[in-house]
Amino acid sequence: MKIGIIFGGPSREREISFAGGRTVYDNLDKSLFEAIPVFVDSLGNFILLDWHYIYKGTIRDFYPPIESLPQSVHQLQIYIESLGELSTAEQDSIINRVGKRILPHQFKAYFDFAFLALHGPYGEDGSIQGLLEWYRMPYSGSGILPSAIGIDKILQKDYMHQHGFAVPRYRIVPAAEWANTSQQPILFEQLTRDLGLPLVLKAPHQGSSIGVSIIKTADFKVFEEAMARSFFAKTIYREAWENYSPEEKLSLVKQLTDIREGIGLPVRSDNGVIIHHPEQLLEVLNGVFRNDPREAITLTNIESEPYVLLESFIQGKEFSCIVIQDPNGNPLALPPTEIIKGGEVFDYRSKYLPGLSRKITPINLPHEQIQHIRQECSRLFVACGFNVYARLDGFITEEGQVFLNDPNTTSGMLPSSFFFHQAAEIGLNPSQFLTYIIRTSLVERLKSGKDTAHLLKQLHQLDAAIQNEKTANQEKIRVGVIMGGYSSERHISVESGRNIYEKLASSVKYQPIPIFLTGSAAEHRLYVMPINIMLKDNADDIKEKIAQAEAGHLHHPVLEQIREEAGFITEKYAGKMVREPQLITYENLKNLVDAVFIALHGRPGEDGALQAELENYRIPYNGSGIQSSRITINKYETNEILRQNNIKVADHLMAYKKDWLTSKEAFFQNIEKAFNYPIIAKPADDGCSSAVKKIKNRRELAAFSKLIFRETEDLMTEPVAVLSLGFKEEFPQKEAFLVETLISKEDGTHFLEVTGGLLTRYLPNGEVAYEVFEASEALAVGEVLSLEEKFLAGEGQNITPARYAPDPQQRQKISDKVKADLKKVAKVLNIEGYARIDAFVRIKENTEVETIVIEVNSLPGMTPATCIFHQTALNGYKPYDFIDRILTYGMERNEKQTAAV
Incomplete structure (x- = not known):
């Protein structure tokens, strides 16, 4: 079955939708489905996307493509709406550089089923659902009406009140009422009197906590700023602007135009000018305060909210619960997850960056209260007419009262999202859960009475394919994916390991086994993990669950009941569920796996210690050997060796x-x-x-x-x-x-930071050949690239291939020189398998190219958003193909070493 994954879209959550679409694309069971990426741009165009663009870090890394961008002094990345009004022909010219425009009536020629990974307006409000129904295209999730209810926080309040759900006191403030500035302080007094403090402000048609603020004190200034945030407006004052340095002005513009935490673009100024591009905004602000006597200018997004929703603050534990529709059409609430936040608001960053918040499943409450939450979530699922699945957020007070405040008909679909996190508690890995969602959605679409003959045929074919896959006796290569560790990069290691596991789990060749490494340099402790523990939020949560299991505290009556209720689902899609983590030795590992993929970063993993253990038992592994790893983990020693070989490094x-x-x-x-x-x-x-x-x-x-x-x-x-x-x-x-x-531009005419990946393979004569990929240009928001920018979806800004020069031939000439330099580094250090090398490139007036190496990573990050996948895609490797090549090299090397002995 061809599955069209529809992702991206016009909403402020488009980057998470993009990352979620990639997760679905990679995790669909390849023996059942063919994934078709359908990217929706922020103008609403449907684009059959060339597959390699799906592995870019952010939408702005590829769309609009560099060739379509206007000259930019600051080389700012933008979304297509920043190009201003575009004709259809101009849009087609841009679209054709990344794929092919397809119209809704053409969908059936390209795919059989639409998997919706869109978020927010246009994706969760019934719009896309209605479009697909018109063209008789089955789709995932809820239908038109429940989607329209799920997106509107104001409508939800009335609806929930009518159905007897607990609802906090609330008030709606229309934009027209707020525009009366003389009444604003009076309104604030009324609101704090009627609703009390703290006070919660929400943009009522957005998801992911965008436009949400909490006011704790009776400070009108803070309230005024929060209202502006929910209306996606911002007032800039002359006095503040004129005191900013040029760098601070540019930084403010970047913050303002951020679609998640700013007001986004295009914006309308209070004198009616519409501004599309961030540099145009910078020019307008400079011009206004230079040529105009006004003391302030107010900017408002052209798709501002018509209302702000204000609620009384609920004091209690915050939770999120996925409810799925069982094969009988009844709601089944999965175990609710408690959200322990780092800040007051479970905002966009807290939701999607590992380690910023904690997810505890099930919520830490008496069993009766957990069941009460599940019952209320199931009741709301039915009351709203939701289908297939939904994510319901809420609070439970100390008195046990449940407030459900944000029903969502689409959940985030990053690897560690609630969607997969809670499904893992009933034993389904992401690939299996996606299969369940697709089948359940087909059944739900049948209930509409539309196109039933075709839908029944699809359903029967899918059921037959699922049964065939289950009974097929496939000999798969068992790969132990080792993740975690005890370094400051342990959370990123878990993200990498999960990504490797999921790529292999959806393949027809490999059977991955998730293994968590903890302990210390003196003693490695290896644990085979059940899927539900592997999908905990971060490395520390995994370690905590393992400790609970060893203390005999892992069994939870509510979890056991949910697993029993879902037993027929688990049995059909996953088989028998593994419940407990298992401590193993390296000798046990030898009998458990055919090969190992080390997804660790720093120490241990990149230091040769783990490699020595694996070689002791002749277990094949990825990456460089013992000696090379021991050198590259030490940046000082690496630099000394490179310098001795006439390779430029920093003093x-x-x-x-x-x-x-x-x-x-x-x-x-x-x-x-x-x-x-x-x-x-x-x-x-x-x-x-x-x-x-x-x-x-x-x-x-x-x-x-x-x-x-x-x-x-x-x-x-x-x-x-x-x-x-x-x-x-x-x-x-x-x-x-x-x-x-500090490496700087010095006498160069152009200067940039790059990161370049490489892959090795054996030639027929036994020699090692190096394939060096086009390097990515890394753009740091701060003074140095952060872990988040390098590895997390929607955070980093990487341009692949790097922009060495405007002229294509000159750019390629410089690129070839840089690749030759990186290849020399790899040979000098005897790097094997794959690696990532970070460097600065200084290009001089006479076109002389200097590559100054910063560091070598022998086990580079393999998270879904890491730029090494952007690079391999240019050479025709999908992430799975790249991982397959890495494993193949490791197994061939092991065979050669064994034969030599």
Whole structure:
């Protein structure tokens, strides 16, 4: 069956929709389905997308394509709406660079079923559902009416009140009422009197906590800003603007035009001018305050909300619950998840970045209250007429009262989302759960009475294919996917490991086995994980669940009841559910798997220690061998070896804790004698971007030293503030760190940061051949690239291939030189399998190219959004193909080593 995955769209959640569409594309069972990517741009065009674009980090990385972008002083990435009014012919010209426009009446020529991964307006409001019904295309999830109810938070309040659900006190403020500025303070007094404090403000037609604020005190200024946030408006004041530096003005414009946390584009100024492009906005603001006596300018998104919804704050535990429709058409509430937030609001970043919030499943409550939540969620599922599945969010108070506040007919579909997280509790992996959703959706569409003969035929064919897959005796290669670890990159490692597991689980060749590594350098502890533990939110949650299992506290009566209720689903789609994590030795591992995929980052994993254990038992593995790994984990040693081989690296020295303890003044002077500020400070033996900081003065150097040389695990407040560490940003403890010169443009005409991937294979004569991919240009929002920018969906901005020069032939010439330099690095360091090499490229007036190597990652991140997949796609490898090549090389190397012995 051909499944058209419809993703992207016009909403503010388009990046999460894009990432979710990629998850579905990769996880569909390849023995049952053929995935067809249908990208919807923000103008509403349906595009049959060339498959390799689905592996870009963000929509702006490929659409609109670079060739279609206007000249930009600041080289800002934009969405297509920033190009202004475009004719159909102009839109077609842009579309044809990434795929092919298809019209709704043509859908049936390309796919048999539409899997909807759209979010927010146009995707969850009945619009796309109605379009598909008109053209007789079966689709996933709820129908038109329940979708329209699910998107409208104001309608929901009335609807829930009528059906006897607990609803907090609320008030609706129309935009016209708020426009009366003289009455705003009076309105605020009324609202705080009637609804109390704290006060919750919501944009009523958005999802993912976009446009949501909580007001805790009777501060009108804060309230005014929150109302503007929900109306997607912002007032810029002359005094503040004129005090900003050029960099601060540009930063503010970037924040303003962010579709998730800003007001987005296009915007209308209060004098009626419509602004499409962020640089146009910068020019308008500069011009207004230069040529106009006004003291402020107000900008409002042209698709602003007509109302703001205000509610009384509910004090209680916050939860989210996926409800699915069982084969009999009845609602089955999966175990509700408790959300423990880092901030007041479970906002966009908290939802989608691992480690910023915690998900506890089931919610930590008495069993009767958990069941009460499930009953209320099931009751609302029926009351709203939801079909197939829904995500219901809410709160439970200390008194046990349940408030359901945000029914969603589409859930986020990132690998660790509630959608897959809770399905795993009944034993379904993402591939199996997607199959269930597709089949259940077909059954639901049959109930409409439309096109029943065709739908019945599809359903019977799918059932036969599911049965054939279940009975087929396929000998698959067993791959142990090792993830986790105990470094500051353990959460990213889990993201990488899950991605590898899911790519292999949907294949016809491999059977992945998820393995969590914890412990210490002195003792590795390996656990085979059930699917529900593997899909916990992050590495620390997984470790906690394993500890509970070892203490005999993993069994939960409510979970057992839900699993019993869902037993017939699990049996049909997954077989017998594995319940407990199992501690194994490396000797056990030898008998359990045919090969290992190491998805660890930093230590352990990239340091040769794990490789030595695996080689001891002749277990094939991915990546470089022991000696090469031991070198590349050490940035100082790597740089020394590269320099000896005439490869450019930064000047560097090691800064030791023992010297710092002896005399801090002498310690600082030694560094300052060797380097001028700013400098780069980073751990010498950890993974990429972990505690990498640009140090601009001694105060920052002292703060960095205090943190990295600290005796206790907890971070100290003062140095954290000095270095402006992000929320929950981790900082390792070390006995030494590396200091490097800050690599800069110097005498170059063009200067950029790149990251380049490579792959190895054996030639018939037994030699190793290197395939170096087109490097990606990395754009950092801050002073250095963060972990989130490198690996998490919607965060990083990478342009592949890198923009070395405007002229295509000149660009390729420079690219070939950079690739040759990276290949030399790989050969010198004896890198095998695959790797990622980070570097700066300095291009000079005479077209001389300097590649300055920053670091080498022998086990690069393999999260769904990492740019190595953008690069491999250009060479024709889908992520699965790339992973397959990596595993094949590891198994062939093992055969050669065994034969040699």
